[in-house]
Amino acid sequence: MISFLQQPWPWYVAGPLIGLLVPALLLGGNKTFGISSNFRHICAACAPANIPFFKYNWKKESWNLVFALGILAGGFIAAVWLSDGQPAAIHPALAEELSRFGIYPEAAIVPSSLFGLDQVFTLRGSVLMLGGGLLVGFGTRYAGGCTSGHSIMGLSSLQWPSLVATVAFMAGGFLMANFILPHLLAL
Amino acid sequence: MQYLKYLLFGILFGVILVKAEMISWFRIQEMFRLQSFHMYGIIGSAVAVGMLSVWLIRRFNIKTIHGETVVIPDKKFNKGQIYGGLLFGLGWAMTGACPGPLFAQAGTGAAAVGVTILGAIAGTWLYGRFREKLPH
Numbered sequence: 001m002i003s004f005l006q007q008p009w010p011w012y013v014a015g016p017l018i019g020l021l022v023p024a025l026l027l028g029g030n031k032t033f034g035i036s037s038n039f040r041h042i043c044a045a046c047a048p049a050n051i052p053f054f055k056y057n058w059k060k061e062s063w064n065l066v067f068a069l070g071i072l073a074g075g076f077i078a079a080v081w082l083s084d085g086q087p088a089a090i091h092p093a094l095a096e097e098l099s100r101f102g103i104y105p106e107a108a109i110v111p112s113s114l115f116g117l118d119q120v121f122t123l124r125g126s127v128l129m130l131g132g133g134l135l136v137g138f139g140t141r142y143a144g145g146c147t148s149g150h151s152i153m154g155l156s157s158l159q160w161p162s163l164v165a166t167v168a169f170m171a172g173g174f175l176m177a178n179f180i181l182p183h184l185l186a187l
Numbered sequence: 188m189q190y191l192k193y194l195l196f197g198i199l200f201g202v203i204l205v206k207a208e209m210i211s212w213f214r215i216q217e218m219f220r221l222q223s224f225h226m227y228g229i230i231g232s233a234v235a236v237g238m239l240s241v242w243l244i245r246r247f248n249i250k251t252i253h254g255e256t257v258v259i260p261d262k263k264f265n266k267g268q269i270y271g272g273l274l275f276g277l278g279w280a281m282t283g284a285c286p287g288p289l290f291a292q293a294g295t296g297a298a299a300v301g302v303t304i305l306g307a308i309a310g311t312w313l314y315g316r317f318r319e320k321l322p323h
Contacts, residue, residue: 011228014207019236053315070197075294078205091222133306135278142271156237172276177219
């Protein structure tokens with residue numbers, strides 16, 4: 001059983017399980033699946049700075065922060081007890097492309113050659129981590145949700161603005177991965 | 188402890204995110220280069236199950252465990268879904284993570300992801316600060 005859990009899980013197991021979180025949260029307490037609002041709650045709690053967007057009762061949304069804390073704990077559990085320690089098997093074309101930038105598959109889930117602690121103060125590392133993080137935070141709030149809130153919860157409840165957002169997410173990702181990222185990796 | 192269930196749901200989500208390699212920077216790169224079906228399969232099947240669940244809840248008026256009617260707030264369209272969506276997409280392909288996976292990545296011990304999370308909080312703050320000046 002444990003060795004079965006330690007292998008990478010196939011999409012047809014993971015996807016439906018994630019889909020079931022939608023009714024679990026709805027029926028468990030009338031909550032809609034979503035993560036990115038947590039960044040807003042953290043701003044509202046720590047640095048509201050008299051900005052109207054951050055003046056609301058964030059404590060009413062603390063279930064969402066507890067949910068994020070659970071994700072953090074789940075990541076820890078999976079990495080410590082459910083890992084098989086094997087490097088990710090990746091597409092040969094991607095492996096070839098990345099090897100030109102000195103990036104190789106490793107057992108860690110994020111490549112340490114890009115997102116290691118020693119990379120925080122390099123140009124490439126800070127652009128990817130800090131710049132990427134800024135775009136994720138700014139973009140999700142501007143769009144009113146992320147992959148969870150729009151692409152899974154929004155599409156599940158047939159909301160067409162969520163489809164627009166999902167198409168925009170994918171367009172931005174394609175643009176970055178294929179046309180911009182190669183220049184950033186070369187920094 | 189009314190929040191315990193949300194902690195457990197979060198733990199389950201975090202474990203899935205790691206074990207299905209959805210938080211892998213490499214899988215995200217493959218997705219955006221159309222080199223793998225994996226991520227499309229996950230998101231597609233998650234939406235299919237979510238859609239069926241929401242339909243069943245509405246069709247049979249299934250109540251919450253507290254006996255309340257399920258309410259799903261409407262998402263209203265504005266241009267932010269396009270502009271913000273594009274900006275988030277750029278960041279997604281850079282970091283290999285959307286907001287949920289960021290927390291899971293940090294949980295796996297990738298401490299430097301804390302910088303990305305701080306970046307995301309700062310980005311959210313900047314949005315709030317300049318919200319009135321942005322096209323919506």
